[in-house]
Each structure stands twice: as structure tokens, then as C-alpha cells.
Amino acid sequence: MDKMDPKVSVISAWAELAAIAKTSGKPDLLARFQPARERLELGLFRLVVMGEIKKGKSSFINALLGFPGLLPVDSDIATSTVFKVMYGKEKAFRVFFRPDAESGKRPTPLLINPENLNEYGTEGGNPENIKNVDFIGVEVPCPLLANGLVLVDTPGVGGLYKAHRDITWAYAPNADGLLFVLDSVETVISQDEISFLKELTSKITKKVFFVQTKSDAAGSEQSKAWQDRNLDVLSKELGLPRDRIPYFTVSSKLKGVADKRNSLKHLTESGFPAIQGFIQNQLVKEKQKLLSQSLGRQLLAGAHSLRDDIAERRKIIVAAQQSGLEAIRKQYEDARSAFDKWSRVECPSEVKSFNQSFGDLKRGTLNKIVDELDPEGPMIISAIRNIRASELSPEQISEKAREIQNDSLVSICEFVNSTHQQFNKSATKIIEAAIARIGNGLAKTSINPESEFSIQQTQEQLKGIHLPDDLPTHFSTLDRTRDILMGGTLGYSIATTGIILTSALFPPLAAVAGIASILGIVVGAIKQSSDSSVRKKEEILAKLKGLLQSLMRKAQKAARDQLETICTKLERSTEQEIQTAMGAYRSHLEAKMQEISAAKNKTAAECKADVDSLAIQESKITAVLAKLNSIIKPAGATAP
Amino acid sequence: MTENWLDGFFHDPAVDGHSDHFLLAQDDSSHGIHAIHHGMIGTPEVDSQFHQHQETPFTCAVASQRMILNQFGIPVSESQLVYEATSHGWLSSTGTSTDAMGNLLSLHGIPTHSGQGIESLIHELSQGHKIIVGLDSEELNGIAPVFEDWIHPNGADHALVVTGVDLSDPNHPMVLLNDPAVPDGACKAFPMEQFLGAWNDNHCRFIATDDSPPNLISDPVLGHGFDSESKMYMDNQFWSNLALMVVGTVAKAAVESMLSAGGDHQDLAPAVSMETLTPEQREMLYYNI
Numbered sequence: 020m021d022k023m024d025p026k027v028s029v030i031s032a033w034a035e036l037a038a039i040a041k042t043s044g045k046p047d048l049l050a051r052f053q054p055a056r057e058r059l060e061l062g063l064f065r066l067v068v069m070g071e072i073k074k075g076k077s078s079f080i081n082a083l084l085g086f087p088g089l090l091p092v093d094s095d096i097a098t099s100t101v102f103k104v105m106y107g108k109e110k111a112f113r114v115f116f117r118p119d120a121e122s123g124k125r126p127t128p129l130l131i132n133p134e135n136l137n138e139y140g141t142e143g144g145n146p147e148n149i150k151n152v153d154f155i156g157v158e159v160p161c162p163l164l165a166n167g168l169v170l171v172d173t174p175g176v177g178g179l180y181k182a183h184r185d186i187t188w189a190y191a192p193n194a195d196g197l198l199f200v201l202d203s204v205e206t207v208i209s210q211d212e213i214s215f216l217k218e219l220t221s222k223i224t225k226k227v228f229f230v231q232t233k234s235d236a237a238g239s240e241q242s243k244a245w246q247d248r249n250l251d252v253l254s255k256e257l258g259l260p261r262d263r264i265p266y267f268t269v270s271s272k273l274k275g276v277a278d279k280r281n282s283l284k285h286l287t288e289s290g291f292p293a294i295q296g297f298i299q300n301q302l303v304k305e306k307q308k309l310l311s312q313s314l315g316r317q318l319l320a321g322a323h324s325l326r327d328d329i330a331e332r333r334k335i336i337v338a339a340q341q342s343g344l345e346a347i348r349k350q351y352e353d354a355r356s357a358f359d360k361w362s363r364v365e366c367p368s369e370v371k372s373f374n375q376s377f378g379d380l381k382r383g384t385l386n387k388i389v390d391e392l393d394p395e396g397p398m399i400i401s402a403i404r405n406i407r408a409s410e411l412s413p414e415q416i417s418e419k420a421r422e423i424q425n426d427s428l429v430s431i432c433e434f435v436n437s438t439h440q441q442f443n444k445s446a447t448k449i450i451e452a453a454i455a456r457i458g459n460g461l462a463k464t465s466i467n468p469e470s471e472f473s474i475q476q477t478q479e480q481l482k483g484i485h486l487p488d489d490l491p492t493h494f495s496t497l498d499r500t501r502d503i504l505m506g507g508t509l510g511y512s513i514a515t516t517g518i519i520l521t522s523a524l525f526p527p528l529a530a531v532a533g534i535a536s537i538l539g540i541v542v543g544a545i546k547q548s549s550d551s552s553v554r555k556k557e558e559i560l561a562k563l564k565g566l567l568q569s570l571m572r573k574a575q576k577a578a579r580d581q582l583e584t585i586c587t588k589l590e591r592s593t594e595q596e597i598q599t600a601m602g603a604y605r606s607h608l609e610a611k612m613q614e615i616s617a618a619k620n621k622t623a624a625e626c627k628a629d630v631d632s633l634a635i636q637e638s639k640i641t642a643v644l645a646k647l648n649s650i651i652k653p654a655g656a657t658a659p
Numbered sequence: 660m661t662e663n664w665l666d667g668f669f670h671d672p673a674v675d676g677h678s679d680h681f682l683l684a685q686d687d688s689s690h691g692i693h694a695i696h697h698g699m700i701g702t703p704e705v706d707s708q709f710h711q712h713q714e715t716p717f718t719c720a721v722a723s724q725r726m727i728l729n730q731f732g733i734p735v736s737e738s739q740l741v742y743e744a745t746s747h748g749w750l751s752s753t754g755t756s757t758d759a760m761g762n763l764l765s766l767h768g769i770p771t772h773s774g775q776g777i778e779s780l781i782h783e784l785s786q787g788h789k790i791i792v793g794l795d796s797e798e799l800n801g802i803a804p805v806f807e808d809w810i811h812p813n814g815a816d817h818a819l820v821v822t823g824v825d826l827s828d829p830n831h832p833m834v835l836l837n838d839p840a841v842p843d844g845a846c847k848a849f850p851m852e853q854f855l856g857a858w859n860d861n862h863c864r865f866i867a868t869d870d871s872p873p874n875l876i877s878d879p880v881l882g883h884g885f886d887s888e889s890k891m892y893m894d895n896q897f898w899s900n901l902a903l904m905v906v907g908t909v910a911k912a913a914v915e916s917m918l919s920a921g922g923d924h925q926d927l928a929p930a931v932s933m934e935t936l937t938p939e940q941r942e943m944l945y946y947n948i
Contacts, residue, residue, distance in 0.1 A: 060929040
């Protein structure tokens with residue numbers, strides 16, 4: 020059996036904390052963290068499967084899931100669409116359509132029978148995607164998928180590098196893992212595949228692993244030899260250490276036999292246990308660990324605030340025992356008037372300055388989008404200029420129209436990707452700075468002198484924080500800021516504001532996927548009419564330019580709309596969240612004043628009982644805090 | 660205060676000091692605690708007929724699930740279960756991972772939930788549910804008990820079935836187990852304290868079936884006290900009296916709040932899962948993956 024896994028630990032910490040919170044009269048303490056908990060519980064893991072045609076991709080997925088015939092494997096009919104496979108109690112196939120070009124709305128998904136799959140999912144039934152299919156959703160009662168694993172099967176295409184880039188940009192950036200399928204019979208890894216993998220690993224994701232199928236057809240020696248060759252090539256071309264490339268050789272056929280006969284021997288020979296173990300025990304676990312740590316950090320904030328609250332309560336009772344209630348009442352009264360003054364005078368100006376910085380960022384980003392994605396701008400002009408200067412004949416340009424449009428789309432995706440990343444980074448910084456300032460200002464009003472210290476420390480530490488590029492922001496900086504900011508109830512509630520605010524920031528790559536879905540607009544070859552070759556070329560160039568401009572206009576609109584959505588959400592929540600945090604602190608102070616009044620009338624025996632029970636609660640929280648800390652920063656060795 | 664407050668449940672000196680007084684509570688003959696039950700929670704005798712010896716060193720969790728499946732009337736061999744677990748990625752040569760411990764039960768249509776703590780475990784037993792726990796086998800068997808936690812604070816390495824808690828001697832509560840590790844592992848008894856120490860290495864977590872095996876209700880002893888309304892063997896009063904008798908007021912309050920809340924695994928039960936997605940959530944998910 021494994022060591023205690025973080026998911027189990029964090030959920031049990033939740034239960035312990037919930038019990039203490041209930042006893043302490045704060046049953047709603049954890050409500051704010053419910054979304055993080057649900058994220059962990061659903062535990063979505065997006066595994067995107069890619070590879071060239073005829074590599075046995077669909078057979079591999081069917082064998083992996085243990086559902087022969089789930090995805091169409093007929094090699095005569097090329098699958099032309101994306102399949103998204105997730106857990107469902109009953110098998111179901113649903114066709115999802117692209118948004119309508121006019122209204123921008125998506126038609127209702129269509130539930131279909133498996134025998135009708137070809138009408139929507141293949142080139143024969145849906146040539147040039149005239150039915151405007153976005154993808155086909157598949158639900159299947161496979162236990163492998165019950166813990167949140169979802170598969171995205173991308174269409175296998177010949178000449179993968181060129182024809183597959185759109186799909187790659189639409190799905191690879193959001194993938195938690197990318198599985199690349201090679202086989203043991205057709206050919207060792209090709210130059211096309213290498214080019215594709217190079218772009219993938221350098222620009223989009225490094226989370227790629229490899230499966231070599233059809234080991235049964237090749238025989239074990241040949242299959243092994245190809246594995247060695249492929250690993251050599253991959254290691255050399257992609258610059259990865261050979262022994263660090265996750266590479267699995269499998270036979271879907273043997274897995275099928277194994278499933279039919281329940282034969283452990285065939286199962287072992289099929290090579291599937293290794294890859295299933297890798298997916299379940301490494302990939303999915305790693306994601307679970309990240310999600311657990313994210314929830315763990317939030318719970319840590321909750322536990323700190325609860326412990327501080329209980330400590331303050333205990334202080335009040337102790338003061339009552341020592342007839343020191345008046346002094347402590349004075350402290351709270353001072354804190355309250357300082358806080359009231361601060362919230363009247365300083366806070367509005369902090370909020371204003373936040374709005375200003377954020378407004379500047381928004382305008383700057385919008386301008387950048389408008390400039391760069393300008394239908395009359397340099398991107399299109401230089402593309403057209405290059406084609407005009409080339410030796411290409413009008414016929415060739417016409418043939419290449421789709422490819423040229425695809426290339427433009429890829430450039431747009433790259434631009435939007437980097438713009439969104441920059442925007443998120445800057446927005447995160449602005450939010451952090453605002454929260455640090457507000458926290459610092461609030462701390463001056465606080466009765467807890469430790470808070471001020473920790474916030475000073477925060478600002479020191481904030482300077483050193485930089486974001487790793489491949490890390491989604493909501494896992495890193497904000498969580499860290501919040502850890503550091505935790506000085507009493509105050510720091511906690513203001514820091515929680517930060518989480519809520521940055522959760523309004525989209526992961527930048529989702530935006531790219533949105534742009535890439537415009538791809539339905541890309542049209543094929545351009546019809547020619549004129550006969551003079553020069554006029555013909557100009558006419559085709561004009562048509563092409565028109566197409567590229569329309570593409571650019573749509574991309575610009577999509578990018579702007581997305582940015583507007585994020586900004587509106589953020590602007591709207593900022594003031595509201597800050598008000599919530601302030602309200603929470605105000606009622607905290609009120610509650611303490613009431614406790615002070617109540618403490619006055621307590622007998623010595625009652626005071627003693629209170630102090631004892633509060634001490635017990637504190638010690639319980641200390642235990643929970645230790646547990647949460649070990650989830651967030653797992654100790655290396657267990658021996659002392 | 661001990662590190663895990665659950666440890667103190669049965670051995671808190673403040674509570675144990677009152678035990679003489681609480682023994683008087685057993686005089687509540689209207690519920691006939693002793694006559695019916697002798698302080699035994701669970702059905703260890705019935706369960707012991709289903710004990711299985713694990714066939715390999717790493718199939719403790721598989722064998723434990725097999726015992727329960729067989730008891731629910733699903734005759735399945737260990738090799739079949741090993742195949743299923745392996746082909747789903749739940750089992751490797753290092754064993755079954757903790758979060759996959761009830762998966763074979765679910766696969767065969769026996770729904771399970773997870774829970775934590777000895778009070779919850781007793782509550783499950785009182786409902787006739789079947790329970791699997793992960794724990795540190797060396798600590799359970801008393802090997803290096805002093806240093807064990809110090810060296811391997813999280814050393815859960817073994818899974819087995821908890822079949823009963825014997826409170827007939829309130830000063831020496833025992834836990835009864837069906838241990839797949841040994842051929843004679845049916846109905847093995849361990850002191851509660853020793854069990855808790857070993858179980859604590861797995862944060863006192865367990866997997867329990869949502870239902871009791873179909874034949875329990877006709878059990879000559881337990882079936883007699885089955886309360887169809889609360890779906891419990893013996894009524895709430897019985898269980899709070901038992902708790903009062905054995906461990907005192909704190910425990911009584913805990914048991915009562917547990918009974919009224921229907922067990923405290925509520926806080927551990929997932930709010931969302933792939934199974935419970937609404938059609939709208941599912942559609943959103945489709946667009947976002």
C-alpha cells in the first residue's frame with residue numbers, strides 16, 4: 020500500500036477543521052473553499068492523444084479503456100473529428116457543433132446512436148466539415164475514467180505537422196498530459212513527426228509521453244529495435260535525456276484477448292499495466308497533489324484565522340479572570356476607531372489606485388491587441404507581400420490558401436497566448452501589490468502587533484517572487500502571497516480577497532483555445548476566373564487578403580471580448596471583495612466587544628471551563644495546521 | 660492533549676476516571692445490552708466464515724475486498740480480482756493504493772464511502788456495513804512498538820477487514836479483524852490501543868460499504884435488534900448507552916451527535932464526482948476540455 024496520499028490527507032484535514040469550526044460557532048468557515056475542494060474531488064486530468072493516421076491510435080484508446088469498438092477504428096474511413104471521452108454511467112455519443120458564424124451561438128448538442136458516428140465523425144459522412152461539427156463527446160462507464168481522467172482523441176492525419184497545427188493549438192495548451200502514438204510496423208519516427216514534436220515541446224508543452232503500438236504485429240525483437248531507434252531520435256532531436264523519456268510499447272490486440280479471457284499473462288504481455296500505472300499512479304497523482312496543495316493552502320488560511328480567533332477569545336477570558344477586561348476593551352475600541360478611520364480615508368484611495376493601475380493595464384493590452392491583430396496591419400501586409408514576391412503560380416497559391424490561412428492562425432494563437440500570459444502576470448502583480456498595501460494599512464489598525472511584522476516581511480518577500488512560465492498563476496504567486504500575509508484574522512480575510520480576485524483571471528491558454536476554435540472559418544482553395552496570369556495572381560492575392568482580413572477581424576474581436584470579460588469580472592469583484600473582507604473584520608471586532616461584555620458576568624468557574632475548552636480547541640487546530648503544513652511542504656525523509 | 664484527539668477517545672484519563680460510575684448505566688435492562696449482545700459491535704462470528712488468505716504479498720486489499728464480495732453473495736476468485744485491479748491500474752507489485760481500496764467493490768456493484776475515526780467506524784459496524792482499513796501491520800503486531808511511529812510516521816502497509824469492536828470488558832476494549840495476511844487470520848482480536856496506534860498511521864481512515872450484506876438481517880442475534888427505520892442493528896438508545904457505559908459523557912455526546920448527523924463521514928463525502936455531474940455541468944466540461 021502507498022503512503023498516505025495528499026488528497027486523502029487534505030480531505031480529512033477538512034473534516035477535522037469543519038468539526039472544530041462548528042464547535043467554535045463558525046460553521047460557515049470553510050464555505051469559501053468549497054470550489055477548491057470540488058476541483059480536487061473532480062480531479063480533472065486532460066490527456067490529449069495525438070499521432071499520425073494508421074498508427075492504431077483509436078484501437079489503443081479502446082484497449083486502454085477496455086471497450087473494444089468504442090471509437091471507430093475502420094482504417095478505410097479516416098476519422099476527421101476530435102473525440103472527447105469521459106466517464107458516464109451509460110455509454111453515450113453526442114455531437115457538439117461550432118458556434119454559428121452569425122450569432123456566435125452554439126447549436127444544441129445532438130445525441131446520436133453509435134452506428135451514426137460516421138455521418139459526423141468521418142470525411143466521407145461530413146466532407147470539409149460542412150456539418151460544422153466541433154467535436155464528438157463520448158461517455159463510457161469505464162472505471163479508469165471515474166476519477167476525472169478525460170481523453171481527447173485528435174484526428175489522425177497524414178502529413179501531421181502542417182495539417183494538425185490548428186488542432187494542436189486548440190487542445191495541447193490545456194492538456195495535463197499529451198500522449199503521442201507511434202507504431203511498430205509502418206515506419207520509425209518520421210521527419211514530419213519530429214518537426215511537429217519540436218514545435219509542440221518548444222512552444223506549447225513539455226508534458227509529452229510516447230506509446231508505440233502494434234508490438235504484436237512486429238514481433239518483440241523488431242518492436243524493441245524500433246523503440247531503441249525512436250528513443251535515440253527523440254533524445255537527439257528534442258534534446259531530452261534518453262532515460263527520462265516516458266516511452267511505452269503496447270499491443271492493443273493482446274489487451275483485447277486478455278480482457279476477453281481475463282488472462283493476466285496476456286495482460287502483462289500487452290504492456291498495458293505499465294502505461295495504466297503511469298497514468299493512474301504518476302500523472303493523475305501528480306495533478307491530485309497540486310490540487311490538494313492548493314486546497315491545503317486555503318485551509319491553512321482558514322485554520323490560522325480560526326486559531327487566532329480562539330486565541331483572542333481566550334485572551335479575553337484570561338483578562339476577565341485577572342480583572343483586566345477594561346484594558347482589553349480599550350484596545351479593541353482603539354482598534355475599531357483606527358479601523359473605521361482607515362476604511363473611511365485610506366481604503367477608498369487604495370481602491371482608487373488599484374482601479375487606476377488596472378485600467379492602465381487593460382487599455383495597454385487592448386491597444387496591443389488592436390495594433391497587432393489589425394486587418395490592415397503589418398501581419399497581413401507582409402504575408403501578402405511574401406506570397407507576391409514568391410515564384411508561386413496562381414494555381415499554387417490557390418492550392419496553398421488553406422495552409423496560408425492556417426499559418427496566420429497559428430501566428431495569431433502565439434500572439435494571443437503571450438499577450439494573455441503577460442496580462443495575467445501584470446494583473447497578478449497589481450492585485451498582489453494592492454493587497455499588500457491594503458493589508459499593511461489595515462495592520463496599523465490591528466490590535467495584534469505580530470501582523471505588522473508579518474506584512475513587512477511579506478513586502479520583502481514579494482519582491483523576490485517571479486513566476487515560472489509554465490505554471491498557472493493560481494497555483495503559485497497568490498497562494499504564496501496569502502501564506503506570507505497570514506497575520507491574524509485581518510491578513511487572512513484580506514488575503515482571501517486575493518484568491519477570489521485572481522480566480523477571475525483565466526488561465527491564458529484557455530483564451531488561445533478559444534481563438535483556435537475560429538478555425539472553422541478557414542476556407543479551402545480559392546476559385547479562379549480570370550485568364551491573364553498576372554491579373555489572375557493579383558485577383559487571387561486580393562481574395563486571399565480578404566480571407567485573411569476577415570480571419571484577423573474575428574480573432575481580434577474574440578481576443579478583445581475575452582479580455583473585456585476578464586476585466587469586467589475583476590473590476591466588479593474587486594470593490595465587492597474588499598468590502599466583504601472589511602465587513603468580516605468589522606464584525607470580528609464587534610464579536611470581540613460582545614465577548615468582553617459577556618465575560619464580565621462570568622463566574623470564576625465558568626471562566627476556567629471556558630479557558631480549558633478553548634485550549635483544547637487550540638491544540639486541535641495546531642494538529643490540523645501541522646497536517647496541512649506537511650501536505651503543502653512534504654518532508655523529504657521520514658527518519659529524524 | 661495527544662496529537663490526534665481520536666486517540667484519546669477510549670483512553671482519556673479524565674474520562675477513564677469515571678468508568679466505575681458509568682458501569683452503573685449498564686443496568687438499563689429494558690435494552691438488554693448484555694443479554695443480546697455482550698458489548699459486541701459488529702458480526703465477527705458471521706464474518707469469520709468469509710475470511711480469505713491473500714495469495715501474494717501485495718494483494719491484501721484485493722483479498723480484503725474479496726471477503727466482502729463473497730459475503731455479499733458475489734463468488735469471485737482472487738485471480739479474477741487481481742486481473743481487474745491490474746487492468747484498471749489500481750494494483751501494482753507494491754500493492755493497492757489507499758484511494759483505490761474500495762474500487763473493486765464498486766466495480767462489482769457494491770457502493771462504498773470513506774470515513775475517518777473510531778466513532779464513525781463503530782457507527783458503520785452498528786449498521787452492519789463491512790469495513791476495510793489500511794494500517795501499519797508491524798505496529799499492529801507489536802513489532803518495535805516504541806520506535807515504530809518515530810521511524811515511519813506514515814507507515815501504512817497493510818489492508819484488512821474490521822469485523823467487530825468488543826466492549827464487553829470496558830477497561831480492555833478489543834478490535835476484531837479478518838486479516839488476509841495469514842491463513843488463520845479470521846476473527847483475530849487486538850487491544851483497541853494497539854489497533855489505534857497502527858491505524859493512526861493511516862489517519863484512522865476506512866472504506867465502508869453503503870449497505871449491509873443481505874443475510875445479516877436474518878442473523879439470530881443481530882437481526883433480532885434490527886431497527887428498519889434507522890437501518891441500524893439496535894436502536895440509537897442502545898448505542899448511546901453503550902458509549903456511556905464504556906467511555907463516559909464525552910463519548911456519549913460524540914456518539915449522539917454522530918447518530919443525529921448519520922455519521923460524520925458527511926464531511927468526507929465528495930460534493931462532486933464524474934458520476935454525479937448534472938447535464939449542464941457535463942456540457943460545460945465538454946467545452947472546456
